[in-house]
Amino acid sequence: MTNGQDNLLPIANVGRIMKDGLPPQAKISKRAKETIQECATEFISFVTGEASERCRRERRKTVNGDDVCHAMRSLGLDHYADAMHRYLQRYREGEELAASLNSSSSAAAAAAAAGSRGGGAIQIDVRAELSIFRSGNNQGRPNN
Amino acid sequence: MEQTLDVPRSLRLPTPKAQQQMDEFWRDRQKEIETTKDFSEHAIPMARLKKIASSQKGNMMMSFDMPAFLSKMCELFVQELAVRAWASAQSHNRCIILDTDIAEAIASTESYDFLVDILHNHREKHKSTPCSTLTTKRCRLVDQPSTSRPPYQHQLPLFAPTYTPAIPITPSLMPPISHYIPFQYPSLSQEVSTMMASAPIVNRSMLLIHNIARGLGLQGNNISTFANNNIPDNIIGCSSPAVLASMMSPALLDVAGASLNPPNSHSICTMNMINSSDPSGSSIGDINVANQASLAPSEHFNPAILQESSCPSFLYNNNNDTIVVVPEGVDISGTMDVAGLVINGQEEEHERKTNVEQNEIYESIDIGIINASVADGNKCSIRWDELGTADDSLLDKFLEEFQARNDGVLHSGIVLHEDHS
Numbered sequence: 001m002t003n004g005q006d007n008l009l010p011i012a013n014v015g016r017i018m019k020d021g022l023p024p025q026a027k028i029s030k031r032a033k034e035t036i037q038e039c040a041t042e043f044i045s046f047v048t049g050e051a052s053e054r055c056r057r058e059r060r061k062t063v064n065g066d067d068v069c070h071a072m073r074s075l076g077l078d079h080y081a082d083a084m085h086r087y088l089q090r091y092r093e094g095e096e097l098a099a100s101l102n103s104s105s106s107a108a109a110a111a112a113a114a115g116s117r118g119g120g121a122i123q124i125d126v127r128a129e130l131s132i133f134r135s136g137n138n139q140g141r142p143n144n
Numbered sequence: 145m146e147q148t149l150d151v152p153r154s155l156r157l158p159t160p161k162a163q164q165q166m167d168e169f170w171r172d173r174q175k176e177i178e179t180t181k182d183f184s185e186h187a188i189p190m191a192r193l194k195k196i197a198s199s200q201k202g203n204m205m206m207s208f209d210m211p212a213f214l215s216k217m218c219e220l221f222v223q224e225l226a227v228r229a230w231a232s233a234q235s236h237n238r239c240i241i242l243d244t245d246i247a248e249a250i251a252s253t254e255s256y257d258f259l260v261d262i263l264h265n266h267r268e269k270h271k272s273t274p275c276s277t278l279t280t281k282r283c284r285l286v287d288q289p290s291t292s293r294p295p296y297q298h299q300l301p302l303f304a305p306t307y308t309p310a311i312p313i314t315p316s317l318m319p320p321i322s323h324y325i326p327f328q329y330p331s332l333s334q335e336v337s338t339m340m341a342s343a344p345i346v347n348r349s350m351l352l353i354h355n356i357a358r359g360l361g362l363q364g365n366n367i368s369t370f371a372n373n374n375i376p377d378n379i380i381g382c383s384s385p386a387v388l389a390s391m392m393s394p395a396l397l398d399v400a401g402a403s404l405n406p407p408n409s410h411s412i413c414t415m416n417m418i419n420s421s422d423p424s425g426s427s428i429g430d431i432n433v434a435n436q437a438s439l440a441p442s443e444h445f446n447p448a449i450l451q452e453s454s455c456p457s458f459l460y461n462n463n464n465d466t467i468v469v470v471p472e473g474v475d476i477s478g479t480m481d482v483a484g485l486v487i488n489g490q491e492e493e494h495e496r497k498t499n500v501e502q503n504e505i506y507e508s509i510d511i512g513i514i515n516a517s518v519a520d521g522n523k524c525s526i527r528w529d530e531l532g533t534a535d536d537s538l539l540d541k542f543l544e545e546f547q548a549r550n551d552g553v554l555h556s557g558i559v560l561h562e563d564h565s
Contacts, residue, residue, distance in 0.1 A: 007196060009188055014222055017187050021169075021223030022230050027240040035243040035266055036225055039250070041196055042262045043221050044214055049200035056204070064207035068217070076255035079170050080220060087177045087216050091209055094183050 009044075011037050047071055065091075162231045162252075169227050173220060186215040193218070225249055 014037045018028055050071035052063050065088040073081040190211040197206065197214060228249035229241045236245075247263050250256045 007199070009192060009196070009218065013188055017219050017222045018226040021226050022241075025239055026230050026233075028226075029240055029242050031243040032229065032241045032246055035246045035263065036222055036229075038262050038266055039225065039246070039259050040218050040222050042259060044193065044196050044218055045200045046258050047217070048197040048214070052200060052202060052204045056202075062205045062207050063210065065209050065213040068210075068213060072217075075258075079224075080217060083170065083173050083177060083220060084213065084217055086174065087180075088209070088213060090177060090180060091183050091212060095209075 008037055008041050014040060047075065047077075050075060162228070165227060165231055166224070169224060173223075177216075183212060186212060187219045188215045190215070228253070 011033055015028065015033050018033070018036065019026075022028075047068055048063070051067040054067055054071060055061070055063050065084070069081045069085045069088065072078075072084065193211050193214045194206070197210070225246065226241070229245040232245040232248045233239070233241045243266070250259050250263060
């Protein structure tokens, strides 16, 4: 469970996100912001916990977006699952587009791009990407 | 491929309008996701998201797309909850969202049941501040009883006055010495009523009455009978300054003898204050009270006094010569015929309002009493000598005050202070 402010989402960011989703005349009390701050933190912990539990049952070591989508659907958060599933597709499309652009350049540029994207060794990053792609395909089949 | 949205749970939603708002919300979010160009812009810092998510996933690793994914997910959650809370605030005709609106939004959504515990803990945390305030108040209430002391039970000294009156007094005007003491206070108060305030403090006066009752033992009935028979004598006696001077001598002795502690001396002052507003009626009333007190068991005196000092109701004497209990909160300070009451917290404030002349006179008496108390040791003879000295000194100054009244209050006050400085 979360303890103290260090384990909570920044309240300034939470307040800004709330205002972006509300009409201009809406005002938000401080305690309302604090309440949503705690709820959002619990929301992420709760969903992430469900997703990691599913990975543990399937003997996998890495939690990805598909696991979280599946967890949200099992928790009754269907709107979130649908929206985030589409977000994940768009995100991966962007990443693939960037990768294809970089692949046409020199090997050094490709290595630099891979390093900045993954933050780790080239081999590990490539393998992780391939495994994600395969798991994505596997997830896509039942949905179709 | 787009998936069909699930059928909304209309049973738990408050109004169809809210359902339309949520449908519109999710359609707008879908459009926003379709039109997103830059995926590197995040509403929540990555490090914080990783820290929160890591606390739940144990030893699992996160893929590279998880921080951005969680950031977007959190953004959707916060905005959806804000929209629901805004609908709740509007249903109450408010433009500001309160935490109760958040709670109402969460309660109306089944998929948010896991947040109910969070709300409960959140409220408990915010209720801790009022609890500490209540604790402070309770501490103050506990301190009040300990400040009230049991009455000082000192035997009243009964010895003849040492001052010779200027005008001889016939024996018929002088009651027996054993029944003489209670009548000094109304007589004294009549003469000096112009110097006293009209708002005495009853609690301390009751303390004095109880002291007198104990000192006189079983003579309560005699006091009552004697009072009824000799009221005209008091009236005749008060008209003569010389008689008043001789009658005041035992009063001053009572002051010195009954009050070796400053608090008791205050009760004597307030005793006179009561009689000043209605001397004749108050006299009978006071004696009745003393009579009742003397009949009560001695073990019950202390609890009664403690209750008086801290009870929510107040005691005062009215023109009917009866003691009436007034509930707390009733404002009787404006009543002309009623002796006003001052609770413990307001005693000092009340005493400040008394006139300068009165303060100077009784300040002198207090100084004399304190000097006697300081000089008092284990030897009784020293105590009696000191009491006698204080008595003579105060009596002389008091008579001088009466004779030189026309000279002015300030001059007399200066003289009194010079003698005690």
